[in-house]
Amino acid sequence: QKEVEQNSGPLSVPEGAIASLNCTYSDRGSQSFFWYRQYSGKSPELIMFIYSNGDKEDGRFTAQLNKASQYVSLLIRDSQPSDSATYLCAVNQGGGADGLTFGKGTHLIIQP
Amino acid sequence: GAGVSQSPSNKVTEKGKDVELRCDPISGHTALYWYRQSLGQGLEFLIYFQGNSAPDKSGLPSDRFSAERTGGSVSTLTIQRTQQEDSAVYLCASSAPTSGRNEQYFGPGTRLTVT
Numbered sequence: 001q002k003e004v005e006q007n008s009g010p011l012s013v014p015e016g017a018i019a020s021l022n023c024t025y026s027d028r029g030s031q032s033f034f035w036y037r038q039y040s041g042k043s044p045e046l047i048m049f050i051y052s053n054g055d056k057e058d059g060r061f062t063a064q065l066n067k068a069s070q071y072v073s074l075l076i077r078d079s080q081p082s083d084s085a086t087y088l089c090a091v092n093q094g095g096g097a098d099g100l101t102f103g104k105g106t107h108l109i110i111q112p
Numbered sequence: 113g114a115g116v117s118q119s120p121s122n123k124v125t126e127k128g129k130d131v132e133l134r135c136d137p138i139s140g141h142t143a144l145y146w147y148r149q150s151l152g153q154g155l156e157f158l159i160y161f162q163g164n165s166a167p168d169k170s171g172l173p174s175d176r177f178s179a180e181r182t183g184g185s186v187s188t189l190t191i192q193r194t195q196q197e198d199s200a201v202y203l204c205a206s207s208a209p210t211s212g213r214n215e216q217y218f219g220p221g222t223r224l225t226v227t
Contacts, residue, residue, distance in 0.1 A: 032212075036218075044155070049213075099160050099171060100157060102154055102155040105154070
């Protein structure tokens with residue numbers, strides 16, 4: 001049974017600070033890792049993906065992957081109130097077309 | 113360009129009725145996925161298509177659920193004899209998988225309520 005674990009939160013972070021979201025996964029063979037942002041009542045929006053160990057930066061977002069420890073994290077710098085949402089971690093065992101296994105998400109609140 | 117579209121956006125049906133949900137993927141995306149999201153269950157994978165074939169049907173919760181895709185494009189998810197536990201948001205995603213990469217993009221979803 002493939003599992004993806006996230007702290008459900010809520011995680012409260014002051015505006016302008018760094019928000020750090022963590023995710024662990026059980027399947028050591030996992031190859032692809034994704035972060036989705038989901039606003040209340042909306043569908044998930046892909047914001048980051050990472051396939052190799054290390055860090056990947058895109059604007060205010062940095063994804064970090066450590067396959068040896070089976071965790072992936074998302075850092076949001078200069079947090080804004082508009083970043084308040086649920087962040088879903090998703091994992092794909094294979095490198096090609098396949099269903100994703102999702103965590104239940106972390107609810108992030110950015111306090112103005 | 114246009115994203116993934118789904119219809120209807122909302123569907124209310126009586127227990128025991130059949131429903132059909134439709135998904136139109138991003139143009140050029142060969143892979144299409146169905147998920148459902150319900151309170152307390154998170155986002156659950158149902159089935160995916162590569163072209164018109166469905167290599168993995170393992171996520172379908174019962175034989176009341178079926179899906180098809182024709183012409184490598186539009187897909188329909190059919191739920192027969194709906195039950196109250198089928199109430200959820202049904203999400204479709206598509207991707208253009210290449211070697212080692214498979215970013216999936218979601219549509220707006222269909223909210224199904226079984227009364």
